[in-house]
Amino acid sequence: xxxxxxxxxxxxAVAALAFGSYWRWLGKKEREINALRGRNAAGRSTAGRNDAxxxxxASRSQQPSMPGHPRPEPGSKAPIx
Amino acid sequence: xxxxxxxxxxxxxAAGLGMGFGVAPREVTQGSVQRIMYLHVPAVWxxxxxxxxxxxxxxxxxxxxxxxxxxxxxxxxxxGTIFLGVNIATGAIWGKPTWGTWWTWDARLTxxxxxxxxxxxxxxxxxxxxxxxxxxxxxxxxxxVAALNIPLVHFSVYWWRTLHQPPSLLKPGSSTMPPVILxxxxxxxxxxxxxxxxxxxxxxxxxxxxxxxxx
Amino acid sequence: MAWKDLLVERRSKETLNALLFFxxxxxxxxxxxxxxxRERLGAVLPGLLWLGFMLSGVLGLGRAFxxxxxxxxxxxxxxxxxxxxxxxxxxxAGSLALMLVVxxxxxxxxxxxxxxxxxxxxxxxxLVIVLGTIGVAAVGTLFAAMTAQVRARELLFPVLLLxxxxxxxxxxxxxxxxxLLREPLADVAHWLKLLVAADVVYLAIGLLTFDxxxxx
Numbered sequence: 001x002x003x004x005x006x007x008x009x010x011x012x013a014v015a016a017l018a019f020g021s022y023w024r025w026l027g028k029k030e031r032e033i034n035a036l037r038g039r040n041a042a043g044r045s046t047a048g049r050n051d052a053x054x055x056x057x058a059s060r061s062q063q064p065s066m067p068g069h070p071r072p073e074p075g076s077k078a079p080i081x
Numbered sequence: 082x083x084x085x086x087x088x089x090x091x092x093x094x095a096a097g098l099g100m101g102f103g104v105a106p107r108e109v110t111q112g113s114v115q116r117i118m119y120l121h122v123p124a125v126w127x128x129x130x131x132x133x134x135x136x137x138x139x140x141x142x143x144x145x146x147x148x149x150x151x152x153x154x155x156x157x158x159x160x161g162t163i164f165l166g167v168n169i170a171t172g173a174i175w176g177k178p179t180w181g182t183w184w185t186w187d188a189r190l191t192x193x194x195x196x197x198x199x200x201x202x203x204x205x206x207x208x209x210x211x212x213x214x215x216x217x218x219x220x221x222x223x224x225x226v227a228a229l230n231i232p233l234v235h236f237s238v239y240w241w242r243t244l245h246q247p248p249s250l251l252k253p254g255s256s257t258m259p260p261v262i263l264x265x266x267x268x269x270x271x272x273x274x275x276x277x278x279x280x281x282x283x284x285x286x287x288x289x290x291x292x293x294x295x296x
Numbered sequence: 297m298a299w300k301d302l303l304v305e306r307r308s309k310e311t312l313n314a315l316l317f318f319x320x321x322x323x324x325x326x327x328x329x330x331x332x333x334r335e336r337l338g339a340v341l342p343g344l345l346w347l348g349f350m351l352s353g354v355l356g357l358g359r360a361f362x363x364x365x366x367x368x369x370x371x372x373x374x375x376x377x378x379x380x381x382x383x384x385x386x387x388x389a390g391s392l393a394l395m396l397v398v399x400x401x402x403x404x405x406x407x408x409x410x411x412x413x414x415x416x417x418x419x420x421x422x423l424v425i426v427l428g429t430i431g432v433a434a435v436g437t438l439f440a441a442m443t444a445q446v447r448a449r450e451l452l453f454p455v456l457l458l459x460x461x462x463x464x465x466x467x468x469x470x471x472x473x474x475x476l477l478r479e480p481l482a483d484v485a486h487w488l489k490l491l492v493a494a495d496v497v498y499l500a501i502g503l504l505t506f507d508x509x510x511x512x
Contacts, residue, residue: 004114004178011117011174015124015167019276022163026283033290040294143508191462198459205455209446215512219442222505226435226460229501233463233494240486241466 083282090279093272097123100265108262117175123270124168125193127277129231131161132200134281136228139221148292149285151217154224155207156284160277162200169193192238199227213292308394311359315352315394319402322348323409337410342472345406346465349399349425350432350458356398357436358453360391361444370445374510384437384506392433399425417475424475427491428468434498435460441509467491 101119108115138154141147172190173183184190203223210216258266326344330337364370373383403421406412414421439456443449467487474484481488 004112007114007174007178008116011120011171014170014174015120018163018167018170019280022160022280026280026287029287030290033287033294036294037290143505195459195462198455202452202456202459205452206442206446209448209452218508218511222438222442222501222508223456225505226438226498226501229497230460230463233490233497237463237466237490240490241470 083279083286086275086279086282090272090275093268093275097265097269097272100268105262105265114175114178117171119265119269120273121168121171121175122266123273124164124171126270127273128161128164128168128196130274131157131164131277131281132196132228132231135161135224139224139228142217142221143225148217149289151221152285152288152292153281154221155288156281158200158203158220158224158227159284160280162197162204163280164273164277165193165197165200169197191241192234195234196227196231199230203227308390311356312394312397315356315398316401318355319348319352319398320405322351323402323405327409338476341406341410341412342469342476345403345472346428346469348402348406349395349428349468350461350465352398352402353395353429353432353436354454354457356394357391357433357440357457358450360387360437360440365444374512376510380507380510381503383510384441384502387441388433388437388502391437392429395429395433396426399429412476417478420475420481421472424468424471424488424491427488427495428464430495431464431491431498432457432461434495434502438498438502438506438509441506463490463494467494 097119101116105116105119107113135154135157138150138157142150142154169190172193176185176190177183203220206223207216207220210219326348330340361370364373373380376383403414403425407414436457439453439460443453443456446452467490470487471481471484471491475481
């Protein structure tokens with residue numbers, strides 16, 4: 001039976017590509033969020049501006065965040081992680 | 082935590098490669114192509130483990146409505162889908178020299194493809210619903226249906242006429258693998274499991290950060 | 297209330313007609329695609345039959361919540377007091393009835409156009425058709441509710457439904473195949489058990505989680 005090393009290499013390469021791409025995509029997401037966070041913080045620290053876009057984000061980040069995912073029935077709500 | 086997992090995964094992958102190419106012998110009937118199995122088989126095990134984690138997280142979410150459970154379900158199903166995709170691709174690459182064809186509609190390949198499409202649909206559903214809370218609820222239900230469907234698919238596989246190798250560890254009866262190959266498989270499984278755990282941990286962190294940043 | 301029921305009944309008749317003609321069109325296409333080769337046709341007949349059933353099912357179920365959507369009654373569903381699983385069962389029963397009628401008629405058409413001799417296979421066939429359709433309707437009703445408010449619902453609903461229903465499709469085709477070849481039902485008992493198991497799982501999940509879908 002011929003050895004078909006090219007297939008073995010191809011298989012491992014495909015896997016490396018898939019996992020590597022996902023790893024890079026996660027990194028990209030993290031960078032995006034950090035950038036967004038930076039802009040939020042900047043917006044918060046200069047409150048009172050009349051700039052429409054900045055104001056929206058600033059006011060949104062000052063609103064109390066939703067207490068978890070609401071449920072219709074009253075009952076013991078688990079603390080948010 | 083995810084960084085520690087990441088380094089462990091790297092170590093594991095190195096060990097796995099060592100086992101797969103160094104320690105494990107050249108298989109008699111298939112030749113070196115068989116070494117693809119050290120990637121292909123553990124990938125599907127990790128995928129199914131991930132989907133099980135997704136199942137549990139989905140149930141917990143529906144019962145307790147903890148956002149963390151939803152994030153875990155999302156991440157687990159996403160990572161599981163990726164590993165399944167790797168399984169399918171490596172399976173096709175193995176199949177070409179071995180069976181002479183990239184794809185055959187025998188039951189096993191079909192069932193993995195079915196599970197893959199089920200969870201792609203899961204990810205599509207999440208994308209299609211804008212309201213985060215509703216997306217979480219609906220995805221949880223779908224995650225439960227899809228995960229509980231996996232054994233049904235697996236069994237309808239085993240009874241359908243099959244061209245594929247009989248499932249190596251999950252079929253009734255004993256496994257017929259030489260121990261060193263089994264060892265290599267298990268080491269690679271541990272390595273890929275660590276990689277999967279790392280990805281899930283990091284993905285849940287990204288999801289949490291996203292929610293916080295967009296709140 | 298009566299107006300809604302009237303609307304529903306008219307909609308069902310529309311759906312019934314549409315599904316029937318859809319199945320007829322499928323039948324014609326199958327014939328043209330497969331040509332006059334009788335043997336090949338015989339071999340694929342069970343698959344064709346269930347393909348027809350599945351596609352009609354997807355079409356019909358996709359419209360399960362059409363009335364509520366089009367008449368802005370979705371909120372009415374959400375606000376219904378009490379156990380929402382009654383709504384699930386109601387919708388399920390309605391879809392089931394519709395699908396079974398369509399399937400019976402399609403089966404009759406198959407017998408006529410493809411000259412199939414059902415004979416002793418009929419009771420077994422009835423059983424497997426009921427089992428299979430219950431499975432399709434159970435998941436389909438749940439997913440129809442899930443996708444009712446989604447923008448891409450016409451695409452997303454079949455993409456969600458069809459992969460999940462593969463075990464049901466496999467099981468029903470295998471049993472139908474055996475029946476048409478006059479094999480004893482005992483030979484395919486494992487498939488029947490799988491169908492029953494699937495039906496139980498899908499119904500249970502549907503009953504337990506329909507409330508969750510209708511929370512909003």
